[in-house]
Amino acid sequence: MSAVAALVARRVAPVAAALATAVVFLILALLPPLRRALLRWEHVASTRRRWARACRHAGLETANARVPRIVSIRRLVSGDVCRVKVPAGGNVTALEQSTETLAAALGLREVRVARDRLCGTYAEVVLAKGDPLADPTPLDWPDLLADRLSLWDPVTVGVDENREPLTVSMVERNILIGGEPGAGKSAAASLLLATAALDPSVKLWLFDGKLVELAVWQRCAERVLDFHAEPAITALEELQAEMNVRYRTLLTADRRKVESSDGLPLYLVAIDELALYLNGEDRKQDRRFANLLRDLVSRGRAAGIIVVGATQKPAADVMPSAIRDLFGFRWAMRCSTRDASDTILGAGWASLDYNAATIDPACRGVGLLLAEGGVPVRCKSYYLSDDQLRAVAQRAARLRGRRADDESPALAVA
Template sequence: MSTLTASPVPGGMPADPSVSIFDPVHVGVDEFGHPVRVPLIYRNLLIGGEPGGGKSTLLNLIVAHAALSLDCRLCLLDGKQVELGQWKSCADVFVGPDIMHALATLRRMQIVMDNRYAYLEVAGRRKTQRDDVFSPILVAIDEIAYFSATVGDKKTREDFAGLLRDLVARGRAVGIIVVAATQRPSSDIIPTSLRDLFAWRCAFRCTTNVSSDIVLGHGWADRGWSSNTISPTNPGVGLLIAEGGIPQLIKAAYLDDAACARIAIHAARMRADRKERAA
């Protein structure tokens, strides 16, 4: 596993960070001050919480890690455009507030997924691995409710939810990682059959215990694990369910706009260099 520490070369570019999407992603610290790293490969993550709670902070951290990982491709859907817009230059596809573009992209992803499974089947393998012939793809969706419950007609929304459910359900083994963020993933926003497929959850501050339970899973609030008690003046604090299956209080690391822009430029350059070398 690579260690994400700075080692700049004096007067020039830093050494290749060689971050990989197969490495755990640093998402912040826990209440003991220990770093929290979450492996995302073969996993899907659902992020929920009220506006300003820290959803986009976590999403940007994950996308930043994926952008710097040359073994990962990016597919970004952002109804607001600005939350993930800085990573446009690193992404294979960037979808703005356009439901038809979103649907077309998810259909392409579905075809890619089927092709990858066909390849693995012929190769006699069950899942992708590090240094495989194809790279994992991170599908990051900010404000999923925009596509699944706001724009378009009923059919397009259902198509969106159905395609996404298929990606979440089947995409794991071929390296398709779905990370979706929304304020309240209740059944009127995304079908419960889709919500329940997300193994890992992160709830930033929610306005009620019920909302917190919708993100984390039923029953956690009764045992005291409710993101409703997180202070509204302390954004970035949330409850994360990842390895171990037990909620963990974390504070997400913060990347400001300038840092995101720098990382995006650096990642885009590295990707372009790699493309040139490959050509």
């Protein structure tokens, strides 16, 4: 009997030991994910508790004592994005109006609410803690060393509050960049210009109100205009004529818009210090420029003409709202007032806490980008130093077959 027991022990012992080892390894392997899951569960539960308490402080309780409820939470570097359901008898507008009280009650930097576009019962609520964009160190453009880019692809322009790269698709779009002096408008525009320059098929037309801001791209450009009104107007007339030719071509081909397979080049028309061209010394010239620009912005998209405008404050006395409102994409860098922020992004965004006047003046390049998503995204643009700009422009000029001693189009105009 004892011999049988010894035999069994000899056979079973190694199996038991192997099993025990496997179990220990399994527990060790499962510990980190288990720990993460537990921490996540704890975070979700405590956020829900604190949120419910904050809603009560903000007077968001309904008649039957219910408050807006967090149904899901996505963690960001800088806080949380929650999907919130308002109870019967409540509404998202009340939530929007309570963001300051909620931020104070939760001890957060900011609470932002955006109503679900399809259902009034739900809202996306951003609970922002620290500011991940506060670091003033410039961020290197990821495409800095690219040999070649395509403007048909999304353009990498910056990082969002989760430090995730942010892109904008510029095809069939126009963008207006605004903000106080020195906020980073030209720096942001230079990312779009760099991408366009590195796409040798793109025709660059530069309107440089400051003369020096876009100078680095001169050798990549088809036309460069300075602050003189008449040549700028003539250039817009040429663009308008090209646009009309393209529409006739599209009509003949039974098509409605230019596509990448057509071989028709995109135009990128960059106008820095836009207000300058709209507020010159001669009223008639201002009006002619404004009319041409309005036509280009409203009809140019499908013809492959993309307008990038940068100006400090596009208020009605500086820029006709008929033009401003046609820009589909808006990028508000820091502004001095909430009105100025609304002027750039569109009326009403500041009251929903998308207010570029709250951006720290020390945070150059931080702004609110209103693009594809339809809701402004707080972001920081990548930055190209002067040396980097020169290097990219040189590479782009080579790509376009321009030599260093080629006459620049600016000189040709002057």
